[in-house]
Amino acid sequence: MCSLNAEPLSDASRAAEISVDSLAKFTPTRILSESTSTGSIYILGTLHDSPAIVHIQKTVLESAKAGDVLRGLEKIDLFLENQPYFSSHAWIRPTPDRAPDLQIKIICPATETHIKKYSEQERFIVCETPEIYRDVVLGYINGFDESRLGWVYAILDGRKEAERILYRKEGDEEGFVILPDLKWDQTSMNALYLTVLVQTRSIKSLRDLTRSHIPLLNSIKEAVYDTAKQKYGVGAGKLRLFVHYQPSYYHFHVHVVHIQSEAFAGMLVGQAHMLDDLITLLELSPPDGPSLLAQKTYTYPLGVEHGLFEGMKAAGAILD
Numbered sequence: 001m002c003s004l005n006a007e008p009l010s011d012a013s014r015a016a017e018i019s020v021d022s023l024a025k026f027t028p029t030r031i032l033s034e035s036t037s038t039g040s041i042y043i044l045g046t047l048h049d050s051p052a053i054v055h056i057q058k059t060v061l062e063s064a065k066a067g068d069v070l071r072g073l074e075k076i077d078l079f080l081e082n083q084p085y086f087s088s089h090a091w092i093r094p095t096p097d098r099a100p101d102l103q104i105k106i107i108c109p110a111t112e113t114h115i116k117k118y119s120e121q122e123r124f125i126v127c128e129t130p131e132i133y134r135d136v137v138l139g140y141i142n143g144f145d146e147s148r149l150g151w152v153y154a155i156l157d158g159r160k161e162a163e164r165i166l167y168r169k170e171g172d173e174e175g176f177v178i179l180p181d182l183k184w185d186q187t188s189m190n191a192l193y194l195t196v197l198v199q200t201r202s203i204k205s206l207r208d209l210t211r212s213h214i215p216l217l218n219s220i221k222e223a224v225y226d227t228a229k230q231k232y233g234v235g236a237g238k239l240r241l242f243v244h245y246q247p248s249y250y251h252f253h254v255h256v257v258h259i260q261s262e263a264f265a266g267m268l269v270g271q272a273h274m275l276d277d278l279i280t281l282l283e284l285s286p287p288d289g290p291s292l293l294a295q296k297t298y299t300y301p302l303g304v305e306h307g308l309f310e311g312m313k314a315a316g317a318i319l320d
């Protein structure tokens with residue numbers, strides 16, 4: 001069973017459920033969103049009687065093996081010919097040892113929040129002053145369902161994804177882990193995507209950062225550089241380290257993405273804040289009292305389905 005109310009499953013039984021046979025029983029309800037350029041598509045449906053979100057995406061080609069693909073084609077269908085330009089669809093010949101054609105991610109059971117998050121929706125620019133943060137956002141963050149952070153705590157406690165941890169620094173205040181993000185299948189280095197989760201639960205968002213966190217942020221930076229170099233051969237000059245505001249999860253984390261990676265919504269100006277900029281603003285902050293990050297007005301896009309939207313609208317933070 002993959003049900004919201006069911007007893008939690010052991011890892012083994014849950015893993016056993018996501019199989020070729022079980023996916024064949026997925027009943028699609030509607031498309032939540034899709035990208036025609038990347039071939040990424042989010043489908044809402046039912047799996048084992050539970051709402052489920054299935055994300056299907058073509059896997060990224062490993063650049064060193066891209067040429068091999070042309071030697072393994074089964075069929076080619078030329079639909080545009082305008083010399084010197086040609087466009088075609090191609091089918092890859094199945095060979096036992098070839099890389100998978102698809103990457104499929106599943107959220108099951110999917111909550112209303114998940115469904116809203118992945119649904120195409122109208123967005124508006126929001127101007128979040130420190131007063132609006134205090135009156136609207138803080139209450140939203142404090143009321144955030146702790147269970148949504150279950151995956152974070154499971155990683156930090158070593159109960160989940162333990163074998164995927166690339167680096168761990170111990171310590172309640174200065175500790176953190178580095179691991180591949182859910183979105184990265186570790187195939188293409190140009191699509192490298194790592195996540196850094198801090199051990200402390202006291203930093204909900206970048207507004208909570210103070211000068212006292214500068215050593216933590218610097219040690220995250222250093223460890224990311226070392227880890228990416230050692231594990232993947234990717235140098236510091238190829239990495240974009242940034243933090244979301246608003247994030248989806250209010251437990252401080254840093255995104256690490258290869259600069260060759262195609263821009264996606266979470267990388268857009270407004271939502272993404274370079275880690276180095278945050279460190280600089282903390283260094284420029286007064287020694288006592290709220291940091292510049294706490295005092296700053298943030299301007300960012302917010303979807304109408306976001307849990308903050310109505311409160312922001314009522315507070316006059318949405319620009320017409």
Ligand code: G7M
Pocket residue numbers: 151161179180181182183195243244246247248249250255266
């Ligand atoms: O900043 P924001 O909260 O939007 O980003 C959260 C990040 O955590 C995203 O890049 C997600 O892909 C990533 N993420 C989310 N979940 C549920 C997991 C997970 O279970 N494991 C890992 N490794 N990353 C996750």
